[in-house]
Amino acid sequence: MGVAAAALRRADGLVLASRSPQRRALLHQLGVAFTVVEPRYEEGPLPGLEPAEVARRHAVGKARSVDGGLVLGVDTLVALDGAVYGKPADRDEAAAMIAALGGHAHVVHSGLCLRAAGREEVRTAATEVVFRPLSEDDVAWYLAAGEWEGRAAAYAVQGRAAAFVREIHGDYTNVVGLPVAALVDALGALGPA
Numbered sequence: 001m002g003v004a005a006a007a008l009r010r011a012d013g014l015v016l017a018s019r020s021p022q023r024r025a026l027l028h029q030l031g032v033a034f035t036v037v038e039p040r041y042e043e044g045p046l047p048g049l050e051p052a053e054v055a056r057r058h059a060v061g062k063a064r065s066v067d068g069g070l071v072l073g074v075d076t077l078v079a080l081d082g083a084v085y086g087k088p089a090d091r092d093e094a095a096a097m098i099a100a101l102g103g104h105a106h107v108v109h110s111g112l113c114l115r116a117a118g119r120e121e122v123r124t125a126a127t128e129v130v131f132r133p134l135s136e137d138d139v140a141w142y143l144a145a146g147e148w149e150g151r152a153a154a155y156a157v158q159g160r161a162a163a164f165v166r167e168i169h170g171d172y173t174n175v176v177g178l179p180v181a182a183l184v185d186a187l188g189a190l191g192p193a
Helices: 003-010 021-029 051-064 091-101 136-144 160-164 172-176 180-190
Strands: 014-017 034-036 070-080 083-085 105-116 119-131 165-169
Touching: 003 180, 014 021, 021 034, 021 172, 051 070, 051 105, 051 119, 070 091, 083 091, 091 136, 105 172, 105 180, 119 172, 119 180, 136 160, 160 165, 172 180
Parallel strands: 014 034, 014 070
Antiparallel strands: 070 083, 070 105, 105 119, 119 165
16 A cells, blocks of 8 residues: 555544645545644744744644644744744735735645654745746735635635746645644654544
């Protein structure tokens, strides 16, 4: 049996500690049987840490806040020129985020924590995304769809924001919100069910 198939079979019965519909959609696409429990962890600022470490710590916090035999916590954020973009508070903040990303390369960081039988497998992923230059009309068109709500850096690469992308370097699923390669690696490291 292949590594990915064996790892994903082990994931059946997974508890996803996340509010993200994108993570649910990716797990469904992978054929994983899972339940969703909203994490009791609040993502607060972690000043002085690199973006990858912030995402890692939030993922661990989410996974530890939920009970289950096999629990997955994931956190995703975007970094551009030293600024970290999480989920926007409102439409104005979303507009500022999208406008800032236009014409630049940014990095999508995810932390992933898989907890089972007293063990934790923690992984990080980083994917570079290059956006084309954006006009005010581009930003308004995007915001009108409402996809910005609840998304790191206010965009969904699998939605209208696909029109803004010039290049992606790394794991596309990481940009969607669940780094599948990291998940397969973490499941494999836990060993057989």
